[in-house]
Amino acid sequence: MSVSLSEQIGAMALVDQLRHREMEIQEHLDLPQRRAEVAERIRTYYQNSGISFDDAQIEEGVHQFFSRRLMFEAPPLGRVQRLLVRLIMARRKLLSWAGAALLTALLSLGSFALMERRQNLMVEQNAHQLILDSRSLQNDIALQRQRLEQVRARLKAKPQALVADLAEKIELRLPKALPAPIELPASIDRDNRGPLKARISQAQAELNAARENVTSATRRLNRVDSVYASLDYQQQVLTRLDAMPLSAADRKLLLAWNTEASNNIAALRLKKANATLNALKDYLDYAARPLSIELVDRPGVKSGVERCYEAAGCSKNSTRGKSWYLVVEPLDATSKPARMPVTSVETGQTQWADLFAVRVSREEYLKVRQDKLDDGHISERMMGNKPANSLMPLFNQRTSSIPDMILEW
Structure with missing residues (x-):
């Protein structure tokens, strides 16, 4: 591989430059020689200036020279220069602040x-x-x-x-x-x-x-729809009432309820009106059916009740202040239990009941009691009936035509 003359000359120049730098470095590194040179320069200066001196002063000058030789003495700066220097030195923090301010501004604008x-x-x-x-x-x-x-x-x-x-x-x-x-x-x-x-x-x-x-x-x-519904319902019940062949007393009673329903409708008390019409309908259903009223004759149900209304006469053999009742039930044409309105003589309240008691004489009460004791059954159960198209029950000779009745015992 051949090297050109220019490349050889360039290499030699680089070697000389490096050798010269090496010599300068070595010269600066030879401290005793450098101290002697500095001392000589100071002595020459003092002699040329006509200043008297001694060796201690020369040594002090050498010491001061080498003590500040490697120190950097910044030149004095003006206000603007000092401000620029501080800004440059704090550039990272300033850039962080500026970035945060810019980000905050952008976020604020975005928000x-x-x-x-x-x-x-x-x-x-x-x-x-x-x-x-x-x-x-x-x-x-x-x-x-x-x-x-x-x-x-x-x-x-x-x-x-x-x-x-x-x-x-x-x-x-x-x-x-x-x-x-x-x-x-x-x-x-x-x-x-x-x-x-x-x-x-x-x-x-x-x-x-x-x-x-x-x-x-x-x-x-x-509300208008409800009024018409009540009026239509009333008309249906009234049509049925008009078609039923009731006695004058029964018709008068039911028409009084119809009048009460009309008054409630006129006052927009529609719930009360409908309740009255429902009761009227129940009475029409009851009136239409024929019923028989018979003594109860089955296990677990009393057939008779003895009431004592005066404490002094409630002993077993006394009849003072006592009443006797036979328990009966209404039955339809197929002998199935039915209900009928019963007004209790003790409370004065009327309720629909499928079991109630009618008042009889003591003799009739004892007669039925003995009949049941004979074989455990009552041979003659019929007590009355309620005809079709009628509200009033009819009782036979075993009790009065309109006997007292009770609902509890």
Whole structure:
């Protein structure tokens, strides 16, 4: 491999430069020689300047020279230079602060933009919800008006003062028109958001007031339906009552209940009216069925009751202050247990009962008691009957025609 002349010359120059640097380094590293040179220079300076000196002064000058030889003495700086130096020295901390400030500013701008967007979206959603609520309420109004027209058609066919009064109140409650719909701008921004929000709030308040009126009208229409239901029920019961061949006394009693139901309907006490009509229907069912009234004759059920109403006469052989009752049950045409209204002579309350006791004489009571003791059964059970199309039971000669009755023993 051949090396060009220029490359050889360059290499020699580099070697000489390195050798020269090495010599300078060695020269600076030879401290005794350097101290001697410095001492000579100081001595020459003092001699040329005509200054008297001694060896101690020379040695002090050498010492001061070498003590500051490797020290850096910064030149004096002005205010601007000192500020620049401090900024440069604190550049990392300043950059961190600047980055944090920039990040905070960016986050603040982002949060502000996000908040603005969220508020705009909320206003837009409220506007759309208002539109949906308005449509729903409009449909509800149309439905209630349709119901009101049906009520008016029925009133036209058959006038009813109570329903007519309710219909007038319903008409006053149903709104004629709803608030005008909100027109949304092409875009919602900070400038138009406030006025748009105010219009939406006002429209929502008007819509809520209209909804309350519609709710009130709906309740009255429901009441009208309930009134008609009670009137229809009353008509059914009354038609059945008119068709039943009852005695004048029985008819008068049931018609009194019908009048009570009418008064309750007129006062809109519909629950009481329906309860009275239910009782009337039960009495009509009871009146229509023929029943037999027979003594109870089965294990586990008493056939007779002895009542003692005076403590002094409650001894076994005394008859003072005592009453005797035979326990009976109503049976239908197929001998199945039935119920009948019984008014207790002890409480004065009337209840439907499938088992009760009728008052008899002491002799009849003892007679039935002995009959049961003979073979464990009562041979003659019939005590009376309740004819069809009648409310009043008829008792035979074993008791009075209208005997006292009790429900507990």
